[in-house]
Amino acid sequence: MARTRDESSPLFAGNPAGTLRLIMYLALALVLMVLDQRNGWLWAVRNSAALVVEPVYRLAGLPSAGVRMLATAFADRQSLTGQNQRLREDLLLANAKLNRMAAVAEQNAHLKQLLDTSHSLELKVQLAHVIGVDLGAFRYRLTLSLGARDGVTPGQPVIDAHGVLGQVSEVLPTTSVVMLITDPTHALPVVVERTGVRTIAYGSRDGSSLTLPDLPLAANVRAGDRLLTSGIGGRFPSGFPAGTIRSVQPAPGGAFLLAQATPAADMDRADDVLLLHDLADPQGPPAPEKPAGPPADLAPASGSGAVGHVPPERAGAAPAAAARPTSGARL
Secondary structure, eight states: OOOOOOOOOTTSSSSHHHHHHHHHHHHHHHHHHHHHHHHHHHHHHHHHHHHHHHHHHHHHHHHHHHHHHHHHHHHHHHHHHHHHHHHHHHHHHHHHHHHHHHHHHHHHHHHHHHHHHHHHHHHOOOEEEEEEEEEEEEEEEEEEEEGGTTTTTTTTTEEESSSSEEEEEEESOOOOOEEEESSTTOOEEEEETTHHHHHHHHHHHHEEEEEEEEEEETTTOOTTEEEEOOOOTTSSSSTOOOEEEEEEEEEEESSSSEEEESSOOTTTSSEEEEEEEOOTTTTSSSSOOOOOOOOOSSSOSTTTTTTTOEEEEEESSSSHHHTTTTTSSSS
């Protein structure tokens, strides 16, 4: 009975059988190498084996490749998020600068209109900035950045690039208050440009329009007519645009025509205005040592026939008119 080889014995044991087995394997390896070197018989075998083994290599490398891909994707996401945030901040900053530039350009255009107006008419003016707005009930005033120290005096006309805005009603050392021509207590002598009809334009309760209640029935006035300052009363120089007739209809009493007009000046958007000075004064605006009090023509009129005086029947149009009858009674 033949004895089986011990499973624990080495393939190439130190006995004659192991030595013979080693010699046979070496000879076979040499023959295969020589044949492969000369004829390339094992090339197809190697390629086939590579096709079988390569998927195994790829499968074994999937975990490490997945970890690298996740790390790269996470880093790229963080980088893109940070870059996106920076771009959004830059966009917001650029929009803010653009809006500011648009506001500055609009302000420059407005200032250019004011300067062009003063240069074309050869007026002695002061440029003032609006620092406060008082649009309360029956009271429509503006606060300017110039006061008595800058030569501002009560009753001084105020205009913008489009027309008459109002007049100075109160002067403080560094600021002044302007009563708009749309204030219910204000009256402005005007003339219809097309026909030359003279009348008085009063402010309205809503503060957005002018009222002409004293037009004769035979007056040739119609919608679209321009109103200019007439110069009567000596407060406003003649020829400045005051407004445009919007509508004309018979007054409730039937004795006069009642007209509504839209002011020529930008009442709601005035940021910079011009203070007019006396054209006859060669020295320009005075520099008083102390704040000037209200001039004589701002005192209450002694008679109802004074130019620009608000009629008694209009005195009850607003509480402000009764409280301050002297601020806009005369022009």
